Amino acid sequence: MIPSIRQKFNDSFSQEKYDAMIAEFHHEFPNQLDFRVAETPVFVPKELKIKLLHACNDIIDVLLKPDFKEKTNRAIPANQNVPNEDKHPSFLAIDFAVCKDENGDLTPQLIELQGFPSLFGYQWYLGQKYRKFFYDPKNFTQYFNRLSFASYIDEMKKVLLAGENAENVILLEIYPEKQKTRLDFEISRQLWGIEPVCLTKIKKVGKKIFYEKGGRTIEIKRIYNRLIFDDLLQNFPNLETNFKMTDEIEAKWITHPNWFFRISKFTLPLLKSNFVPQSFFLSDLKEYPADLENYVLKPLFSFAGSGVKLHFTKDDLDAISDKENYLIQRKVKYEPIIEDKVGNLIKTEIRMLFIWEDDALRPKLVTNLARLSRGEMIGVNFNKNFDWVGGSCAFFED
Structure with missing residues (x-):
């Protein structure tokens, strides 16, 4: 997207450097990387950055309307409605395709949005690896709101722990050790002390819930929820657990499961913006x-x-x-705009990642995720046997 930066990156790229980066992933986190890492980050010019910020604000304005909950009540399936929903989600992810408008200028177009966390730990890690192994231009950053790789950790800690002891906060999944995103879980554990815990390992006593660690029974006070109902019901329909997600509990959800439904594809028809199809x-x-x-x-x-x-x-x-x-x-028509070493053009999608503290009026943009694709759609099934595709991150011109 920025020809001079792209040329310098491609000139400095080698398969040996990429292989060394992936080898470092495996050395630092053995048997944890289970998805493809793209060969390149995405370098985003100021003009597109401004449009992405404008697009996000258009969408957030709709989420903040007084009648938003009323309009999205139907989004929550009756058998998956979880008690004690809070006033807004703790995390927000907004996905945009990078396209061209009628004037030939780059523009974002909304693909999807989620009131659900994403790879907040892994993206922190990945951005540093790109900077270590490849060309690292000045005045580009993967963070927003003047955050750095160090202050980002502190911002995330405030949302995840909110003053609680780390051992009283868990990352909830179903068989987390088998999930493709388990590398993110492990990085989150190392950064913030949050233990990945399987739904089957949680015990409920009254309205309190507990897990075991090192032979101790520990109360759970905050749940960093990475478990999706759809995954649970489709893949484990007959699973019996002591704790069910729809139980009323004293622990606080981060993010509350109802927001996964409210802020989702269900929200798309409610949005009106030049950046929303x-x-x-x-x-x-x-x-x-x-x-x-x-x-x-x-x-x-x-x-x-x-x-x-x-x-x-x-x-x-x-x-x-x-x-x-x-x-x-x-x-939307994804515009192939990222050039690889031999001149092939690749499409990209950028996910803007927000945190939302309990008393904050609006969510705070902190970092991003990018995905590269040669296929008809973004995703693993459409990009098998290709290189220069997969998970990435964007560095925005400052």
Whole structure:
């Protein structure tokens, strides 16, 4: 996106340097890296940075409207409604495709948003590795709001621990040692002392919950929730546990599970911005757009792109019995703008990552995540056997 920076990076790149970086991942965290790391970060010019910030503010303004909860109550499945929901999520992730507008200028277009945490530990780690092994231009940073790699740790600690002892705060998952994101869990443990704990290992007594560590039974006071209901119900439908996520407990959720549903694909039709493609709940349409080929079909309640259809017909829509659980969104055209060593062009998506302290009026942008793709969609299944694709981070021009 910045030709001079891209040229310098590519000139300095070698497969040996990339292999050395990946080897360091494996040395420092044996058997933890379970997804592809892209060969390059994304270098974002000021003009695109300003548009991304504007787009995020447009979206956050909608989340802050007094009637937002009322409009999103239906998003929470009745059997997955968790008690003691708070007034806003603790984390927010907003995904944008990098596209071009009608004038040929780079512009972000919203793909998805989540009231749910992301790889806050891993991205801190990855950014440092890119800077260590490859060309590191001045006046570029992966952080926002004047944060550095050190002050970022402190900001995250305030949200995650909020003054509690680290041993009383857990990262909740189902079989965390088997998750593809387990490297992030381990980095989070090292940075903030938060133990990854499986749902099956939690014991409930009254409204208090506990886990065991080093032969001790420890009360859980804060839950850094990384467990997605959809994953639990689809992959472990008959799992019996002492503690169920819908139980009323004294521990505080970070983020409360209800926000995963409220701030999700369900939110897309509520948003109006130049940076948000037009979206419609399928159940609200009296007639379909004539140009269905320009839309993507998305189930409201799915994760990691499952169930998304890029190509469908009117008959396909008519065959859907639960139309209230689907939406169509106008397709965006990812612009291939990142050039690899041999001149191939690659598409990118940038996820803006926010934290939201309990008493803060607005969420605070802290860092980002990027993904590179050669396939029709962003994601592992569309990028098999390619290089210069996978997880990355963006460095923004200061």
